[in-house]
Amino acid sequence: MSGEESTDAPEFEGPGMPGPAPEERPHPEGRRNTHGVRIDPEAEAKPRQRTAVVSALVEHEPGVLSRVSGLFSRRQFNIESLTVGKTTVDGHARITLVVEETDAGIDQVKKQLGKLKPVIQVGELDDDAVRAELVLLKVRGDEPDKVHAITQMYEGETLDAGPRTITVQITGDQQKIDDAVDAFRQFGIIEIARTGQTALARGDTPTTPGEEPGHSTEPKDSTYSDATDADDEPN
Amino acid sequence: MSEQQPAPTADEAADAETTTDASEPTQTPVTTGAASVVRALENAGVEAAFGVQGGAIMPIYDALYDSDIHHVTMAHEQGAAHAADAYGVVRGEPGVCLATSGPGATNLVTGIADADMDSDAMLALTGQVPSTMVGSDAFQETDTTGVTAPITKHNYFASDADTVGDTVGEAFALAAEGRPGPTLVDLPKDTTMAETDREPGPARPPETTTPPTEADEESVDAAARAIERAEKPLLLFGGGVVKANATEEARTFAIDNGIPVVTTMPAIGSMPEDHELCLSWAGMHGTGYANMAVTHCDLLVAVGCRFDDRLTGGVDTFAPEAEVVHVDVDEAEISKNVHADYPVVGDAKAALDQLTEAVDDAPDAREWRQQCTTWKEEYPLAYATPENEPLKPQFVVEALDEATPDDAIVTTGVGQHQMWAAQFWTFTNPRTWVSSHGLGTMGYGLPAAIGAKLAAPDKDVVCVDGDGSFLMTIQELSVAVREDLDITVAVLNNEYIGMVRQWQDAFFEGRRMAADYDWCPDFAKLAEAFGARGFSAESYDEAADAIEDALDYDGPSVIDFHIDPAENVYPMVSSGGANGKFALSEDQL
Ligand SMILES: Cc1ncc(C[n+]2csc(CCOP(=O)(O)OP(=O)(O)O)c2C)c(N)n1
Ligand SMILES: [Mg+2]
Helix, strand or coil, X not given: CCCCCCCCCCCCCCCCCCCCCHHHCCCCCCEECCCCCEEXXXXXXXXXXXXXXXXXXXXXXXXXXXXXXXXHHHCCCCEEEXXXXXXXXCCEEEEEEEEEECHHHHHHHHHHHHHCCCEEEEEECCCCCEEEEEEEEEEECCCHHHHHHHHHHCCCEEEEECCCEEEEEEEECHHHHHHXXXXXXXXXXXXXXXXXXXXXXXXXXXXXXXXXXXXXXXXCCHHHXXXXXXXXXXX | CCCCCCXXXXXXXXHHXXXXXXXXXXXXXXXXXXXXXXXXXXXXXXXXXXXXXXHHHHHHHHHHCCCCCEEEECCCHHHHHHHHHHHHHHHCCCEEEEECCCHHHHHHHHHHHHHHHCCCCEEEEEEECCCCCCCCCCCCCCCHXXXXXXXXXXEEECCCCCCHHHHHHHHHHHHHCXXXXXXXXXXXXXXXXXXXXXXXXXXXXXCCCCCCCCCCHHHHHHHHHXXXXXXXXXXXECHHHHHCCCHHHHHHHHHHHCCCEEECCXXXXXXXXXXXXXXXXXXXXXXXXXXXXXXXXXXXXXXXXXXXXXXXXXXXXXXXXXXXXXXXCCHHHCCCCCCCCXXXXXXXXXXXXXXXXXXXXXXXXXXXXXXXXXXXXXXXCCCCCCXXXXXXXXXXXXXXXXXXCCCCEEEECCCHHHHHHHHHCCCCCCCCEECCCCCCCCCCHHHHHHHHHHHCCCCCEEEEEEHHHHXXXXXXXXXXXXXXXXXXXXXXXXXXXXXXXXXXXXXXXCXXXXXXXXXXXXXXXXXXXXXXXXXXXXXXXXXXXXXXXXXXXXXXXXXXXXECCCCCCCCECCCCCCHXXXXXCXXXX
């Protein structure tokens, strides 16, 4: 038995392996960026991040939230907020995520979410989507009139007013909420709770591709449902 | 019993109880959740399972008592997971492992993570404390679904005896569907003990997942045009080619179009390594010619691979001149690490057929093929064998390869020995290279050999192991003896955690902290103590004799090869370095 791989090659003495050294080889000029895209190294700028609203329709089963949040931490996706709630379809829920990523990162977020077994559909919302967030603000009650005025200005509601504190609720898009929070600072904000954005696609566009309304959203025709109920009853 | 029959449909199964003629041999009817779990496994065609008993899983074992499923009692649950993993790799179907709650389940974790990283289909069943006690920190309670969520395709907590069988069937089917991977069903004891007569239906994947399909025609056409006009095209076969049983299609595509092929490590054997178009595997310790080809190609056609960093080296210098066609069943792999200019999403087998159909004219790559051949000559896998020097590991691997049939299965641990096995064994068949790639799990080799042998009893199975790796799961020798498995463990013993020692010498000024053994056990004697045959070899002659004797012996054997402890693995691309700058010796790093 011969230990040599190649019998016609000259006896190799070692160490290591035979062949031209790295500096004796040609090396191509090309480069890729951190996303593996071929680039001109001179011209390439760092890929820019943007904010995206991603909506995931999921099976509302135990652990689904932890699977989604686990995915985000494991893959180091930057997440700004996450909201979750039931839909009109029994057993379904919608998770709305606001993520801050590069285009490639947002693409990964959507695809990786789509791989989770309880995830039914994933969609990214257009810029014109309807978005809203809710904030509860507890401020000092020293100047009730002024608090009331600002609350009105932001079309908010007073939920609780006492001698020492006033709690108001404001809803709207992120910019409006940010502005409102700034406006209330003058009174001294004691506590704050924000829900994070939730969103739906505008008009006829489904929020996640192919999404269909559940039965309970169909316009209720009482005659029709009575009739079917009656049909089911033994005569 | 009825193991040879096709799995009954849900309706047939439901009918079975009332309509089966009592005179015919029939399966014992389902009476408990545990029995329905076992029935679900039988329905899925499971013939073997690997595991360790324990309190919370006892109902399942009790139900297995009445089943024809061959249960292999392993010495450690990690071994059970690796054995199931390898069994699945060799068979092309999910392997099944079982463990009790708490420590049993956590001992499976390494094996589950290993299967996850290598996209190996596997079903793990774990016992759990009764659901009424979950959350109370009960004896041997661990949040198994929590612990394994990030390392499974999906896991289930089965809280209903009536549906637990269907859940297990779904988990089995999901493990194999599309891109394979491990799934787990956590089985609280009250679910498995509870009475039910519900027969589970056939194993069916969940409705929320999409089965793989053919690729979109337009994407195939775009890729085909890119292939036709390429001057330096290169095929990169990944593990997905093997998993999709697309080896024939992949080879046909390469040969019809005269395109050279490199593989990833998991795809070793997908292209015969003795074929003129095959450049073997690329990456950190891949061949010089594979890494040259990857670096200089102008079109890289990757099929079923995930561009792992051990393959790409630094992404900035990976195939820097190439447009990339990426065929993958998992859309999320497209452009994850390396941007795909031509994404093709679909099952590899179907997509390769589509590509074969769509490419009208083979690319004009004569010069490029010539260049690849030149690189093969320039960078041969060679090693020095001075007279009277300690045994070279590469020689041992070549000698084992020569002494075994072409379809012999090789399993490995992780380290230098793994790389030598991958480099110096010439693989010509898929599913014959069974190793731990993505996770790099020392200790994989022996339990994997056990699983592989049970999956393919007619094939020779050789575990090329390292001394360190062997010591991590050596207790599984007891299983090989008990099951009377004709496997051979070839320990390439350098009395070092060798790969670490190599890195310390290269990157840490030779400060060999925790890499050498003051004392290494006598593996031949250890083998004998377990009831296996033990051999040891220090010279070339002894090595040749030991190989003959060990392979002749009809049962488990261990050969302790005392190899040159100073031997290092080359070529080597440094972590994050350029593939084209692979070092051929330490001074080039
Ligand atoms: C479970 C585990 N622990 C640690 C490591 C890190 N590691 C990688 S290779 C290696 C050395 C392996 O030693 P051995 O099995 O003797 O193989 P050799 O490199 O000497 O051939 C170590 C410790 C690992 N891969 N897996
Ligand atoms: Mg070693």
